[in-house]
Amino acid sequence: MFLLRWRCIFHSRWLRRIKPIIDLTAVRIVPTALFNLVFPDECRVCNKPLANLSRIPVCPSCLHEPKPFVAEHFCADCGTPFLNSAPLDANGRCSLCRNGLSGYDAVYTYGEYDGALRNLIHVFKYGGIMPLASRLGPLLSSALPREQQFDVIVAMPLHWRKKLQRGFNQSELLARSVSRRTGIPVADALRRRKSTAPQAGLTRAQRRTNVAGVFEVSRRDKVEGLHVLLIDDVFTTGATAGACAAALKRAGAKRVSVLTLARADRRKSLARVL
Numbered sequence: 001m002f003l004l005r006w007r008c009i010f011h012s013r014w015l016r017r018i019k020p021i022i023d024l025t026a027v028r029i030v031p032t033a034l035f036n037l038v039f040p041d042e043c044r045v046c047n048k049p050l051a052n053l054s055r056i057p058v059c060p061s062c063l064h065e066p067k068p069f070v071a072e073h074f075c076a077d078c079g080t081p082f083l084n085s086a087p088l089d090a091n092g093r094c095s096l097c098r099n100g101l102s103g104y105d106a107v108y109t110y111g112e113y114d115g116a117l118r119n120l121i122h123v124f125k126y127g128g129i130m131p132l133a134s135r136l137g138p139l140l141s142s143a144l145p146r147e148q149q150f151d152v153i154v155a156m157p158l159h160w161r162k163k164l165q166r167g168f169n170q171s172e173l174l175a176r177s178v179s180r181r182t183g184i185p186v187a188d189a190l191r192r193r194k195s196t197a198p199q200a201g202l203t204r205a206q207r208r209t210n211v212a213g214v215f216e217v218s219r220r221d222k223v224e225g226l227h228v229l230l231i232d233d234v235f236t237t238g239a240t241a242g243a244c245a246a247a248l249k250r251a252g253a254k255r256v257s258v259l260t261l262a263r264a265d266r267r268k269s270l271a272r273v274l
Contacts, residue, residue: 078096106148155188188219193216215244
């Protein structure tokens, strides 16, 4: 605004002469500093004061902190990490995948559901900071294998009451972000028939019972004969993803792969037991 008013008063020849004298960086920083003085804010992850105006109240350090998931021994299909290779067969598959009990064909994830990534997901999901999808989406996309081809993206659905309460479906926002980066179309083909109790605190068996028959495909033509990429924010035991995959395959989906931002690392709980 300052420069526009200056142009109105002085000829552009004069503006070119004085431009080197003006510190444009200072011109940009001063309004930001004044705004932060009147409306102070801090990083929602580390609580340090924010230096710049942004729609995302998270400092650059916390935004760049999450690291990719690392495991020496993991299932070749579902990606479940193990302390050693004993649970895996010669093809690197766990017992659930060998017996076809998981429902999905593959799982890809970016990082561990812990530390900075967990905090970012909570800020995004429960803090209502929807612009965070633009920063988390690239992390999701980076977890996709380049050799795989996907036909359509389907977001993990929320029950309409939950979506109304939260104001948005975090998985839908992530799905759109991945779609923009990969060119894979998003299909609104899956819906949650009924609301269920929270999965947190339930055993694996209880989780599977809790979501059994909950999902259904509303548009069969959108998934029939296709390789579906199912997107969610967190992968814990795989019960919810398995129920969704089962519904998609009943509707004719050829393959269902799951892509999540983070997954729980069961090795930590097993290590404490041992």
